[in-house]
Amino acid sequence: MTLVILLIISLCIGIGAWIVILYYHTNAWYARKRRHKLKSLSITLLLCMIAVTLVGCDFSNEVDNEHDIFNSISRQTFENDSYRFYIDESDVENIRPVFEDKETGEIKNLMRSPFSSLTSIENYIYGNGSLVYYMKMDYDKSGFYKETNRLSLIEVDTTTFDEKIIYEKNANMTKDTFLGLHTTDDIDFLGITSFFVDKRYIYFVVDDNQIRRINRLTGKEDTIIQTSVFNNIAYNGRYIYYPNEAYQVIKYDIQTEKEMTIPDIITTQFFLTDSELLYINRQDNYSIYAMNLSDSNIRKITNKPAWSITGDDDFIYYKSKIDNELYRIDRDGQNEMLINEDNE
Known part of the structure; x- marks a missing residue:
């Protein structure tokens, strides 16, 4: 073009x-x-x-088709053509990002160098293509206490597994205030619940009620979205989708900085794919629906009431309101299957 x-x-x-x-x-x-x-x-x-x-x-008006979809509901996992990345929380004292080779099944640590006891890894990641990002906090030890000292956002090129820091910030508000640097516009890094990245900005979801962006070139910070609560957020490289107080889905254009309310959708849970917005319809007994992103046509996928949904290229996964079990169905609503330890 x-x-x-x-x-x-x-x-x-x-x-x-x-x-x-x-x-x-x-x-x-x-x-x-x-x-x-x-x-x-x-x-x-x-x-x-x-x-x-x-x-x-x-x-x-085009969406960046080369940009992978981000859904905050699945912020602990990411897949590309070669690997599956996720946060390993099996050891609460050693939470870390790992990856599984899709061809061999081998699992390795994403971080190549060990980190000290004064460093912690946040339990969410973000990925786009061959690039995967994770966030770490470094602490200072004062007697028996640890104080948050520095936040770093790390980019990993998974073709070489080389790392580089794309953003770093003093996260100690006490020190900032003492130095006269802290202002009300600074991000409360202890309240970050997820993040996503594009070529120009880093976007932090803070305290589940605002999205703040940081210009990667200048470091300028500003709030672009403020609401009472985020149940989940999605991003496709051009638009940010989020719910408002009335359970409507808002579509925010990062280029024009304008937003619109998507009509006829009332939901508390949704999941964005390349072609559709999957959502739980509060107006129809929490059944699962899908809206086509190209023409806004809406179709019903299943009558089964659901608590939550996720999806991939082939399947939709939902937690049933009837028995609290996890199920998998095709994208057309057929071939329902219970997911358990025997067939995961």
């Missing part, structure tokens, strides 16, 4: 140059003919400008 825009712009510049040359090098004997040509070329140039505008508008 970018190449098409550049070609159109180049064509228009060429036409403009042709007009200038024609204007200065055509003699007066052809003045009347030149005026006719200039009029035609001016119309052509105008049409080119309109085409560029329309193409640009179409481009600005």
